[in-house]
Amino acid sequence: GAVVSQHPSRVICKSGTSVKIECRSLDFQATTMFWYRQFPKQSLMLMATSNEGSKATYEQGVEKDKFLINHASLTLSTLTVTSAHPEDSSFYICSARVTSGGVGTDTQYFGPGTRLTVL
């Protein structure tokens, strides 16, 4: 299957600082990538859809100025958590879509996740 990597796997930062998380599709090109957030013992919450070369589409309730997404190439999307606060501590997972028969039938492959802890 397609491989998606994320870096870093774990990060601890001080409140008020910014943190950048990278998501790469290693063996395929992804015009669309997704960023999810997962709280303990809960499901994945879609934060935004990232399209290469254009602005990301954010889900309702997600602050676009706080969670900056850049999708500069077909293999790289970044999520920057700006002015992080303890409530931003979470598990962030990216996903890339492998295009096959169409948007509806495409399979999304997920990165290993990044655990962010804000002190």
Place this chain on the structure above:
Amino acid sequence: AQSVAQPEDQVNVAEGNPLTVKCTYSVSGNPYLFWYVQYPNRGLQFLLKYITGDNLVKGSYGFEAEFNKSQTSFHLKKPSALVSDSALYFCAVRGSLKKLVFGTGTRLLVSP
């Protein structure tokens, strides 16, 4: 609206026994259904998907799922469970909204 229900928070099964993880869905249009598995502190791994055709879909690691349109279900199954199958399993659906919506997950615990 799209939604997925996984009615069981946890499923316990003995190694070697068959396992079933339940999933029901609600979606507008044709449903495209997926199963993913998550190991601790890891992302999701794709297991299988149903798009069209045969209602029984075979996937990775010996897992299979049966699509039942009348019951709007897509239960995950495996004939003989392994201890290494213990993990968190997510069912997901994509419908006319083109977004992948996940269930709350079911923890599978396979005992030796």
